[in-house]
Amino acid sequence: MNFRRATEKDIYQIVSLFADDPLGKKREQLNKPLPETYLNAFKAIDADKNQELMVVENDNKEIIATFQLSYIQYMNYYGGLRAQVESVQVRKDQRGLGVGKTIFDWTIKRAKEKNVRILQLTSDKLRPKAINFYKKLGFIDSHEGMKMHF
């Protein structure tokens, strides 16, 4: 597996991954051409040095997963830097094959290189398998993840 930063050419495939998911298909619009909102989102992410939108390729250079790593500086925890993982999506036919484990091994290593104090994520309670996976990796479910949609 190869990890690299996403480029503009990857946008359609990234959105395809999100749309091919029971929760995601209600949220995304996978039309051709793609709604411009996705290009605008990509450009904003790409221009922000604290964001890393990643894709994972297999040996055939197919994108089999995506995730986004954000670095956020806070005053508390002794002025600690945090890394936050979001939008982790593995292609349907690639699940259960260890891709998620490889992504998080990479992410934990990356967070340590960046001297991150806390690595964090929120996981939908409708995805109990994902939550168990994160617990096995060493994440503690110490917090409630609270959302307000507008």
Place this chain on the structure above:
Amino acid sequence: MNFRRATEKDIYQIVSLFADDPLGKKREQLNKPLPETYLNAFKAIDADKNQELMVVENDNKEIIATFQLSYIQYMNYYGGLRAQVESVQVRKDQRGLGVGKTIFDWTIKRAKEKNVRILQLTSDKLRPKAINFYKKLGFIDSHEGMKMHF
């Protein structure tokens, strides 16, 4: 109450708020002079246009609360922008007086102005009163908030 962006002069008072808390006192070091890590954290936050480190003043220009609002762009949710609230801390003698409500009224208004799709936060399960407060405001505890400390 007056809301304004924090400045370098506010750092000691901000850290004082965090340190005067059952969870925070284990995490912070309120020495004089303050450890440089806090100044470095402030500078990184202040230089990032997606971060708003705020202080709330009373009529005597005393800082009675602080919080940080982060804007994070994602590809999913139709390329939706999120706002994330962290490090909300109200001065001990000011709790239960509606300061938190005023902070969140301000934050929700601000998030809407910025066309945010999701406003989110995580709250420590050791703070059940805070979690109830957020639920009353309209936050849904749909996610597990998972942390890994290094």
